[in-house]
Amino acid sequence: MDRLEALVAIAHLRLRLVMIERNPQLLEGTTMQIKRPIELAGLKSRLQRAKQTEAAIAATGAGFDATLDAIDESHAAAKAHLGELEHYGRELRDTVAGMVGSSNGGPNDGASSSTASGDGGQVITSEPETGA
Secondary structure, X not given: OOHHHHHHHHHHHHHHHHHHHHOHHHHHHOOOOOOOHHHHOOHHHHHHHHHHHHXXXXXXXXXXXXXXXXXXXXXXXXXXXXXXXXXXXXXXHHHHHHHHHHOOOOOOOOOOOOOOOOOXXXXXXXXXXXXX
């Protein structure tokens, strides 16, 4: 704001002041409420209470953050354990599939199988073995 604008603004304020001095009824439409001392009496205690409430909220927030951090750590550990369990489950399935797949699937009633497995498994026959 330059000097000319400042002078014009001051002139307008002086004009308003003169108009109000000459016509006080212009102020009747505006109501100003001045705070009474009784309304301000409890302000200090209210401000102290607000500060205490703010500190309590901050403490609760810190506890909430600590709890969420613990939950996040537990979740990460559970995810790692889940991966280990999935790996262990695949190993067990592969082991069982290997055990089931390696059996010759022949009858167990003593009849000979048509395929020679050569795995050295036990063959059950109805005749007793003779020592050589």
